[in-house]
Amino acid sequence: xxxxxxxxxxxxxxxxxxxxxxxxxxxxxxxxxxxxxxxxxxxxxxxxxxxxxxxxxxxxxxxxxxxxxxxxxxxxxxxxxxxxxxxxxxxxxxxxxxxxxxxxxxxxxxxxxxxxxxxxxxxxxxxxxxxxxxxxxxxxxxxxxxxxxxxxxxxxxxxxxxxxxxxxxxxxxxxxxxxxxxxxxxxxxxxxxxxxxxxxxxxxxxxxxxxxxxxxxxxxxxxxxxxxxxxxxxxxxxxxxxxxxxxxxxxxxxxxxxxxxxxx
Amino acid sequence: xxxxxxxxxxxxxxxxxxxxxxxxxxxxxxxxxxxxxxxxxxxxxxxxxxxxxxxxxxxxxxxxxxxxxxxxxxxxxxxxxxxxxxxxxxxxxxxxxxxxxx
Numbered sequence: 001x002x003x004x005x006x007x008x009x010x011x012x013x014x015x016x017x018x019x020x021x022x023x024x025x026x027x028x029x030x031x032x033x034x035x036x037x038x039x040x041x042x043x044x045x046x047x048x049x050x051x052x053x054x055x056x057x058x059x060x061x062x063x064x065x066x067x068x069x070x071x072x073x074x075x076x077x078x079x080x081x082x083x084x085x086x087x088x089x090x091x092x093x094x095x096x097x098x099x100x101x102x103x104x105x106x107x108x109x110x111x112x113x114x115x116x117x118x119x120x121x122x123x124x125x126x127x128x129x130x131x132x133x134x135x136x137x138x139x140x141x142x143x144x145x146x147x148x149x150x151x152x153x154x155x156x157x158x159x160x161x162x163x164x165x166x167x168x169x170x171x172x173x174x175x176x177x178x179x180x181x182x183x184x185x186x187x188x189x190x191x192x193x194x195x196x197x198x199x200x201x202x203x204x205x206x207x208x209x210x211x212x213x214x215x216x217x218x219x220x221x222x223x224x225x226x227x228x229x230x231x232x233x234x235x236x237x238x239x240x241x242x243x244x245x246x247x248x249x250x251x252x253x254x255x256x257x258x259x260x261x262x263x264x
Numbered sequence: 265x266x267x268x269x270x271x272x273x274x275x276x277x278x279x280x281x282x283x284x285x286x287x288x289x290x291x292x293x294x295x296x297x298x299x300x301x302x303x304x305x306x307x308x309x310x311x312x313x314x315x316x317x318x319x320x321x322x323x324x325x326x327x328x329x330x331x332x333x334x335x336x337x338x339x340x341x342x343x344x345x346x347x348x349x350x351x352x353x354x355x356x357x358x359x360x361x362x363x364x365x366x
Contacts (some may be wrong), residue, residue, distance in 0.1 A: 046274065046311040048298050055312045148311075155304055 016196040027067030028095035034060030059145040060223035086256035097236030098181035100245040111174040114153035119185045120146045161222030183232040279328040280306040285322035
């Protein structure tokens, strides 16, 4: 191959690798958060909340399935959604660090959900106009689900924050403890920049600004205090995770690891 | 995990009756009841509990305590007088074949 033809091919391969990682980040965040919510099944504070959390989990896992399938196609190595979900180890997962944090009490679950709902609202809204038609279609579908998720989580945020002294202190504590993971949501790296340059994703800075405005409004409605900005030491979307992800995957992947390829 | 209370709704959550309109043009029908802390939560719970399989396009919730009901003890006075008035049923007419959905 001549030098003139090699350069475009190399650029295309680099773009395709970046797209693979970008889609995996979205997919893994939905998958891991969905798995976390699934842990509430049978343990919800009320039967109705049990169902509500399971519904959110199913929406998220549905998003993950579409995204993982697409990621597998972009990669072109023959890996399907199941191979990507059940046969990768923690360092290969590219979810936001926030998504893998433990459920904690109900306030932790709600705050974690609300932070990610606000993030997905902006990301999916931008992606719905993506030059990548497949991603645009997935985002348009996911955006409808996410609007409901945010309605659910912001409703609970206000109910707990503006509720009893105990619910308020627990929710503020959850917010203060999870806020440190929020800087990662809009911290752009070379993958994000490549996606923005290709018109596949929008630049993250305007989305971050919209996120801040929405988050501040929701917190005000919940009479909760906005925590101070935290430095950015989290790298879940680069595959560097807290110790919690390994335990989550241990449970999620157990069956496929013990009986590879099993179907039912 | 937090402090699950065993799946029962907190005792201070009021009961709501749920009505679902299955599609545009039809009336809302009573489908059941659920517990919720407030009206907004009741609509969301109704969505999650009763419309998971695309059962509806509209939800009403009403606090059960706000429903004024007839007293079963009054049943004789309320309903028995209608028993011998069969002529109120529109069953004495021949319905033409062309008329559907009557």
